[in-house]
Amino acid sequence: MAEQPESAQLWQRLRQFTNARIGLGRVGDGLPTNAHLAFQQDHALARDAVHAQVDFAALASELQADFPHILRLKSAAVDRASYLKRPDLGRMLHADSRQQLERLESAPATIALVVADGLSAVAIERHAAPLLKLIKHQLSELGWSLAPLTLVEQGRVAIGDEIGELLRAELVVILIGERPGLSVADSLGIYLTYAPQRGRNDAERNCISNIHQQGLSYASASELLLYLLGQARQRRLTGVGLKDERHQLSQPTNPSLE
Secondary structure: OOHHHHHHHHHHHHHHHHHOOOOOOEEEEOOOOHHHHHHHHHHHHHHHHOOOOOOHHHHHHHHHOOOOEEEEEEEEEHHHHHHHOOHHHHHHOOOHHHHHHHOOOOEEEEHHHHHHHHOOHHHHHHHHHHHHHHHHHHHHHHHHOOEEEEEEOOOOHHHHHHHHHHHOEEEEEEEEEEOOOOOOOOEEEEEEEOOOOOOOHHHHHHEEEEEEEOOOOOHHHHHHHHHHHHHHHHHHHOOOOOOHHHHHOOOOOOHHHH
């Protein structure tokens, strides 16, 4: 069934505001060929992002100039199949990696930065390095101390809490590949926890998500992260008790209330 020109123009205008599949039309009881092929392509990209392996050696090489002390760690998930089938294994360090951190002689730090592959290798490979460099530059301007940067294979969000605890960091920040969707396969997320330690739950963390070319920019993500880190240090907490209140702070005073 062919779309009417007015209807086609309306859907085209609406598509400017979303990546969702809207107004695709139909041919009989099915989708038009182009829409069907686009769906299959995006589905394949999402599957590839989940199953691919991050080249952490290349990432470490790219970051070496900005982060001279980089540690390579692994979770308790021995391979990708175990990681996908056993989420609990991705939340804890492999015994060798835990011992590596326990033997490390480093001073307590304000921030521990962690990178984990998560569920999108392509998100890490595209966005982790430039975002980390920006974050490092802004944290350095504040004079906050950094623990050694850690790169974790087969890691999930909670593994950052164990790493932050072992590095004796006031806060841990973990950059991780987010679960791909059928419109974005390379979305990166940032999670932060105050006073990290094993056993922290999701309600005790803050999340900044949807970082990619069509989503949240590096500059916006870094700006929000620094705001939340500052508030976390001031209030000594993260999670449900910590909100992005910047818009409230910047609202003009209502003269009628004075």
